[in-house]
Amino acid sequence: MKLDELDMKILNELRENSRLSMSELGRRVNLSSPSVTERVRQMESFGVIKKYTVEVNYEKVGQPIQCIVEATVKNGDYQGFNKLIQRFSNIEFCYRVAGNACFLLKLQFNNFAEAEEFINTVNPIASTVTHFIFSEVKTNLKLDLT
Amino acid sequence: MKLDELDMKILNELRENSRLSMSELGRRVNLSSPSVTERVRQMESFGVIKKYTVEVNYEKVGQPIQCIVEATVKNGDYQGFNKLIQRFSNIEFCYRVAGNACFLLKLQFNNFAEAEEFINTVNPIASTVTHFIFSEVKTNLKLDLT
């Protein structure tokens, strides 16, 4: 699927507010509502749009402890690591990466005890470096056509 | 603001699909639509809900190069670093963290040349460790009441 500038505009609008109606979305990108609808449907079915979701303030939701963990799997037991982390529901992301570490994860916890518990659970399989998050410096993001 | 189990249910539903109508949302959590609407409005105004947004597949959008960068600022010039990264629009997040590094950032690029350019721009102010992302292992996330 080839995206044009209009698709990018649509994505940027939806990224700012995914609850826009198709007609309002059309107004913002100067397109009729049937046209926007079709473009959006296309991007959904091609997987360009993965999910409509919500950004939550974890502190206000009772999970004030956030951290990013570098995990280096021992003895190349990637399967075991994969399996292990599946049971946690407080993982925002887990990426397989190049570099010293094998995986980078972001997690939320209700308190430090929970964080410790997680690390203890993982450590038999992977060594970890934990970066607790102090604050969010920047999060904006715009898509451009190259 | 004190959240109860119903609020959590609502958040989890919206996190899975932020485009649900209030009436449909009400159906799913067994609440009338006026009640859901009020709860959602509350969570919006208290900042529990930060933003309704969309998850995009960066590869399909023409930004196949993703990485997480650890940045360690030289000479404690945090202001300079902050200012520097503001001009980039391809930063998904930037956290101030504890640990060896000062900041952790996630970025998207159209190609390696752009990634190199970013690193070159940052290096006078901060040393960096770059982890290119191979794949996304896990991303689900549910909120629970403690």
Next chain:
DNA sequence: GTTGAAAGACACCATCC
């Protein structure tokens, strides 16, 4: 927090450019 009613907006379709 619920129900019910009224107004409005929306999505959808067919048609046409």
Next chain:
DNA sequence: GGATGGTGTCTTTCAAC
């Protein structure tokens, strides 16, 4: 590819409870 107009449905919003 995109726009327009009409129709039916769903939603929102308000009132009263």
